[in-house]
Amino acid sequence: MRIHSITLTNFRQFSGMQTFELQSNSLKPVSLIFGANGAGKTTLLNAFTWALYGTMSEDVEEQDRMVTDSVWRALPIGGSTEVAVELRFDHEGYDYRLRRHAEARKQSDEQQKPSAEVQLWQTMADGSSETITAPQERIYSILPSRVSRFFFFNGERIEKLVQKGAYSEVQQDIKALLDLEQVERAIDHLPKVDRRLTADLKKHGGERASEIQTAIDDLRDRQTSSRDELKVLEGDLATLAEERDSVVELLRQHAGAAPIQKERDRVATDLADARTQRAAAILERASLVATRGFLAFTDELATKTAEMAAALYQKGALPAPLKREFVDQLLEDGQCICGTQLDDGTQAWHQVTEWRQRAGLQMVETAWQQLSGQITQLSGARQELHDSLQAAVKRISTERERVTRLEETMSELDGQLNDPRREDVQQLESKRRDLEARIGVKRERRGAVRAALEQIQREIEQKTAERSKAEVKDELAAKARARSDLVQSVRRALEEILAIRKEEMRDRLDAKLKDVFGKITIKPYIPRLSKDFELALYQDVNGVELAVPKSTGENQILSLSFVAAVSELAREIRAERRAEGEPPDDAGTYPIVMDAAFGSLDQNYQREVSRVLAQMAPQLVVFVSKSQGLGHVVGELTPYVSHLGVIVTHTTSTSDASEDIELEGVAYPYIRSLAEADHAELKVIK
Amino acid sequence: MMADKRTERDVLQELTADEQQLLKRVLEIERAKLHVKAADLTDDLLTAVRAILP
Numbered sequence: 001m002r003i004h005s006i007t008l009t010n011f012r013q014f015s016g017m018q019t020f021e022l023q024s025n026s027l028k029p030v031s032l033i034f035g036a037n038g039a040g041k042t043t044l045l046n047a048f049t050w051a052l053y054g055t056m057s058e059d060v061e062e063q064d065r066m067v068t069d070s071v072w073r074a075l076p077i078g079g080s081t082e083v084a085v086e087l088r089f090d091h092e093g094y095d096y097r098l099r100r101h102a103e104a105r106k107q108s109d110e111q112q113k114p115s116a117e118v119q120l121w122q123t124m125a126d127g128s129s130e131t132i133t134a135p136q137e138r139i140y141s142i143l144p145s146r147v148s149r150f151f152f153f154n155g156e157r158i159e160k161l162v163q164k165g166a167y168s169e170v171q172q173d174i175k176a177l178l179d180l181e182q183v184e185r186a187i188d189h190l191p192k193v194d195r196r197l198t199a200d201l202k203k204h205g206g207e208r209a210s211e212i213q214t215a216i217d218d219l220r221d222r223q224t225s226s227r228d229e230l231k232v233l234e235g236d237l238a239t240l241a242e243e244r245d246s247v248v249e250l251l252r253q254h255a256g257a258a259p260i261q262k263e264r265d266r267v268a269t270d271l272a273d274a275r276t277q278r279a280a281a282i283l284e285r286a287s288l289v290a291t292r293g294f295l296a297f298t299d300e301l302a303t304k305t306a307e308m309a310a311a312l313y314q315k316g317a318l319p320a321p322l323k324r325e326f327v328d329q330l331l332e333d334g335q336c337i338c339g340t341q342l343d344d345g346t347q348a349w350h351q352v353t354e355w356r357q358r359a360g361l362q363m364v365e366t367a368w369q370q371l372s373g374q375i376t377q378l379s380g381a382r383q384e385l386h387d388s389l390q391a392a393v394k395r396i397s398t399e400r401e402r403v404t405r406l407e408e409t410m411s412e413l414d415g416q417l418n419d420p421r422r423e424d425v426q427q428l429e430s431k432r433r434d435l436e437a438r439i440g441v442k443r444e445r446r447g448a449v450r451a452a453l454e455q456i457q458r459e460i461e462q463k464t465a466e467r468s469k470a471e472v473k474d475e476l477a478a479k480a481r482a483r484s485d486l487v488q489s490v491r492r493a494l495e496e497i498l499a500i501r502k503e504e505m506r507d508r509l510d511a512k513l514k515d516v517f518g519k520i521t522i523k524p525y526i527p528r529l530s531k532d533f534e535l536a537l538y539q540d541v542n543g544v545e546l547a548v549p550k551s552t553g554e555n556q557i558l559s560l561s562f563v564a565a566v567s568e569l570a571r572e573i574r575a576e577r578r579a580e581g582e583p584p585d586d587a588g589t590y591p592i593v594m595d596a597a598f599g600s601l602d603q604n605y606q607r608e609v610s611r612v613l614a615q616m617a618p619q620l621v622v623f624v625s626k627s628q629g630l631g632h633v634v635g636e637l638t639p640y641v642s643h644l645g646v647i648v649t650h651t652t653s654t655s656d657a658s659e660d661i662e663l664e665g666v667a668y669p670y671i672r673s674l675a676e677a678d679h680a681e682l683k684v685i686k
Numbered sequence: 687m688m689a690d691k692r693t694e695r696d697v698l699q700e701l702t703a704d705e706q707q708l709l710k711r712v713l714e715i716e717r718a719k720l721h722v723k724a725a726d727l728t729d730d731l732l733t734a735v736r737a738i739l740p
């Protein structure tokens with residue numbers, strides 16, 4: 001299948017009729033179409049699948065709005081308009097024109113999904129055109145819709161192709177592409193044919209032949225039920241293996257949790273310490289306030305006391321036990337303060353004189369010194385209290401901040417550890433063991449069923465040999481026997497062919513995938529396709545092969561490599577002479593039409609992917625934005641480009657959003673604002 | 687020394703002309719209906735057998 005052109009009529013944002021030529025050759029297989037975000041690249045991709053299958057991908061929103069909004073708005077109620085996509089392509093020697101269209105009748109402003117019809121015309125060798133009566137059937141036979149995922153895809157979603165859980169579907173699709181599925185199905189269907197044929201043999205073949213045929217039929221029944229059981233077992237084993245793998249992954253994550261747990265333990269110790277330190281600092285502050293807090297209020301008191309004491313000292317009126325001058329004055333005056341005469345030698349005089357001995361200036365001085373000292377000490381103690389309080393407050397603040405920080409860290413670590421995916425390791429381990437045990441039991445049963453099937457097959461062959469020798473007089477029965485022998489021979493041959501093809505296809509696809517992936521990736525990873533076509537990525541670590549957990553980007557590269565490898569292999573094998581007969585020239589040829597293929601890729605990968613796809617795909621249609629496409633992508637693709645275009649965004653926005661795109665040295669409109677209606681224009685550059 | 691692997695061609699060459707013809711026809715029929723998962727092709731295949739061994 002090689003696409004020649006696509007024509008859109010009022011399809012989504014593509015108003016009116018717009019055509020883009022895509023016919024290319026093996027030297028220049030690439031068509032490159034630029035478009036801004038929202039311009040219509042995804043719509044254009046979906047135009048292909050809508051034309052082929054009448055479906056659009058899930059990422060297309062508002063799927064009922066098939067007709068361009070402005071066209072719909074301009075349509076009067078009761079009026080109708082056409083929405084259509086036409087594809088011209090050739091396939092296996094014939095040219096085709098495919099047209100899916102719908103007549104959309106306006107009953108309200110809301111669009112209802114119109115019912116579309118598909119038509120297909122085939123151009124014959126003499127140039128005449130023939131309408132295909134079962135167009136959808138023919139399209140499916142040209143490219144089955146499920147296989148189309150390899151050829152019409154959104155690059156940002158392509159990584160799903162190689163994700164776990166997608167294998168069974170992908171495996172079937174690969175088998176279909178690589179000519180394995182038709183062999184498998186033939187092997188399944190031929191026993192029913194044989195049963196119908198041998199009915200005549202049983203009926204008219206005589207006693208012996210009938211008896212042998214009955215035995216063969218019984219064996220066939222056993223064979224069918226054993227095969228069914230084998231299929232169920234294979235399915236169960238695949239499910240259990242997938243479950244086991246996810247448990248192993250959880251265990252790996254658990255191993256990954258060990259350093260988190262260690263960190264959490266350290267943080268927990270630090271947090272406990274910080275909380276203790278904070279409590280101690282708070283207690284210290286409380287103790288300071290309780291025992292020495294009064295000092296905070298002694299600033300004025302100390303000053304005033306000092307001033308007052310100084311004044312009293314100056315006056316000599318400091319309260320001392322007794323002032324000597326005072327006593328001398330009393331003795332000189334000859335009278336005590338109580339009025340008693342102090343005559344020399346009297347008892348009163350002796351008493352006062354005795355006081356004089358006890359009083360003196362020295363004592364006053366001492367009292368002054370004591371008071372001064374106490375006032376100074378008070379001030380110092382106050383300063384000390386201030387400093388101590390400040391230090392305590394600072395420590396409280398520091399410890400509080402530390403506690404908050406550690407609590408946050410702890411919460412973060414708890415979040416990581418409490419991830420629901422991280423189940424208890426013991427629980428996980430026992431689950432893994434249980435799954436391994438169940439897998440073991442199923443495998444044993446599978447082995448037994450396989451052995452039984454081999455035995456049944458031998459018995460069938462033996463009985464068939466006996467049947468050949470049995471005398472059959474009836475002509476109809478003899479014919480039935482000959483036909484049955486023919487069918488059985490073909491079936492045996494198909495079984496052998498299937499085994500040969502499976503092994504060969506796997507080996508070739510594996511080798512091709514390794515080759516393509518190796519050309520793109522800069523990492524030492526090796527992709528491998530298992531016996532059952534399951535894809536995995538490995539890394540050689542000191543001679544040991546370890547599975548690599550893939551990132552989105554790696555999945556995308558792996559998927560693109562896979563697509564390129566499958567595409568090339570499908571082409572190669574169809575070109576070889578096989579049991580199906582002489583192939584047409586373009587057998588197995590399909591275009592690759594892709595949107596946003598470089599979204600998650602670094603620039604170096606963009607370059608390599610562009611180059612590999614351009615070299616490997618027989619026809620490549622790429623939709624890219626300016627930011628994705630200019631630079632490495634254009635640089636790599638330019639030598640292979642036969643058609644270049646831009647989806648010009650016309651927007652009603654009044655802000656100056658207009659933008660140009662420079663291609664091959666010429667500026668072309670990319671976004672145009674102030675349009676009368678929002679729409680997309682498919683502009684052909686070359 | 688490893689024995690040569692059997693190929694698809696080897697298998698085909700060992701078949702009689704009728705068998706080769708039927709095998710090719712069976713694969714054509716199956717391939718044409720590959721997209722129909724639940725296709726019952728018994729009648730088509732029977733017709734093919736009867737066409738080869740009338």
